[in-house]
Amino acid sequence: MTPAARQAAAIEVLDAWLGGDALEAVLTRWARQNRYAGSKDRAAIRDIVYDAARCRRSFAALGGSETGRGLVLGGLRAAGVDPDTIFTGERFAPAPLADSERDTVDLATQPDPVRHDMPDWLWPHLSESLGPDAGPITDALRDRAPVFLRANLARTTRDAARAALAEEGIETRPHTLSDTALEVTTGARRVARSKAFQEGLVELQDAASQAVVDALHVTPGLRVLDYCAGGGGKALALAARGAEVTAHDIDGRRMSDLPERARRAGVDIARIAPGTAGRGFDLVFADAPCSGSGSWRRNPQGKWSLSETGLAELCRTQAEILDEIAPRVAPGGRLAYATCSLLDAENGRQIKHFIERTPGWRGVAEHRFTPLDGGDGFYLAVLEREPSGSQP
Structure with missing residues (x-):
């Protein structure tokens, strides 16, 4: 053509x-x-x-x-x-x-939502959430996202994975967001067919998503519930670091590929049916349903289909998930809440409201990643349950 x-x-x-x-x-x-x-x-x-x-x-x-x-x-x-x-x-x-x-028109004369390619209703929310970085961050969402790989520590090291990919003509460079992250610079379309991928040395995963897992500081043997596992990308990363991972999702069909992915990665991940998540976990992790605003480079349709009503419904669902997972954390254990959103309504505000309505919890860490860091936009809050804290 x-x-x-x-x-x-x-x-x-x-x-x-x-x-x-x-x-x-x-x-x-x-x-x-x-x-x-x-x-x-x-x-x-x-x-x-x-x-x-x-x-x-x-x-x-x-x-x-x-x-x-x-x-x-x-x-x-x-x-x-x-x-x-x-x-x-x-x-x-x-x-x-x-x-x-x-x-022709001069874009510099256009309103902010037009210049930065956002819906009119959403721009004030982004401005409030991101402050002076709203323009640079939303401009970054207008570009194509890099292709990132995660070196699977259960099978290899980052340097060894990089060398294996290079033998197949796939060039990468380490990324600073995570010690497992590789950014593909040449041959991205060949990754899925590569021997390194087929043998489980690498997985496709955004660098900021990897950084979220890194920030959880899991240790071998830690009992982890991945409550919103979806396709299982973060569950695989947690298991690669030695955690004993149980994967759960409200829609079990989303986890249908997880057994094969776990086999290829050389890790064991237990799957449980919706409504049977259990209690007493050292760490309960929820990568909650969200607007996906941090990943709109990859899914640009999302920013045009999101509505004020849809955002409000997502916020209600996130609050319900926080209330649902809290009792599943063992006394003295941790709860980790993550979104791939840039909006404070889905992030810090959710955690603030959760702590206000739920006794026995304290925040111990909070991380924000934006496309200016190189990867997608992510938010992570880690809370600790008091050893004597009681949950309904």
Whole structure:
């Protein structure tokens, strides 16, 4: 496909997304209906589409309309590409620009939510939560996320994993956020097929997510309940450091791949059904459902689908989870609450309200990570239960 044909395909995909379809579903459907497109074409179209989704408002302003055509036009202008080289009207290319599409705007004159690609209602929440860093952090969310790997300490070291990947043409560099984190610099699309991945030397995991696990300071034999385990990424990281991990999720189907992932990683993780989480754990960890605002580089659709009502519902769910897991911590044990959110309503405010309504707990650590640190945005609070603390 020519560059112009790829942009035309992106316009088609973006129009379907703007019409209400899920982004990944549209991309998959397009690929199935256009099998002539090779892997490089599909990857290029995907990149165009995701860049437009991340920068929806600024690209729409630059392109003159919030349509697939407007977003692609705005993206070209943002990248410094002459639109007339793409909008030629030739075979498979978008139609030439109309006179009205030649008008341009100066983004510096646009409102903050437009310049930083955020919904209007959400910008005040982000400004309150992030202060003067709101602009730089949300601008970082407009870029593609790096690809990070976690060296699996149950099987190898970071240096050895890096060397094994290099033998397969996958270049990485250590990242400062975690002593297990590797950032892929070359060959990211080959990772899942690599021998190092298939043999469990590495797992795909964001560097800040790894830093969250590091901050829990688990020791061999520590009894840990991962209450919101999902696919099990953090459960695997905890088990790799020697913890005795029990994984739980309200939707057990989310953990369906965990046994195979644990086998590949060389660790044992017990799975339990919803509602049977038990008590007496040294550490109960909840990576709670959240807005995902810290990972919107990876899932840009999330920031456009989140609503004020949806955020309020998430906050209610988080409070319920905190109340649910507290009695499962042994006296003297710890509770760890994490989100991949940048919003204080889901983070520090939740912990403040929990401590106010729940006697017998004290905060012992709090960590905030943002894309300015290199990885996704994460929040972690660690609380300790008083040895004599009673829970209902």
